[in-house]
Amino acid sequence: MTLLRDSRFVRLQPLLLVAPLLSSCSRAPSVDILGSFFPAWLVCFIAAIVLTALARLALLRWRVQPALPLLVYPSLAALFTFLLWLIFFY
Numbered sequence: 001m002t003l004l005r006d007s008r009f010v011r012l013q014p015l016l017l018v019a020p021l022l023s024s025c026s027r028a029p030s031v032d033i034l035g036s037f038f039p040a041w042l043v044c045f046i047a048a049i050v051l052t053a054l055a056r057l058a059l060l061r062w063r064v065q066p067a068l069p070l071l072v073y074p075s076l077a078a079l080f081t082f083l084l085w086l087i088f089f090y
Helices: 009-024 040-061 069-089
Strands: 029-034 035-040
Touching: 029 040, 035 040, 040 069
Parallel strands: none
Antiparallel strands: 029 035
16 A cells, blocks of 8 residues: 555645644734733734724715725724834744
8 A cells, every 4th residue: 555545644734744744833022011911912003093094084074975884994904903013023
């Protein structure tokens, strides 16, 4: 019987493929704010909420109404969160 057809190898194959991806989870980026460490994504998310509110004010000033505001504003918040995280922590 060859190694590729061995039932033990077939069962362990997904684990062997996923193991290298999990090796990068050793340390999470954190930010020190007044002596307390916060996850970096949380800081980026708070800043993204502020940027989304400013974007909403800019759209209101330009008299632009999004067709689906329930989809547009959370998407803007996610976009700003990911961009800030990439800019400051990647």
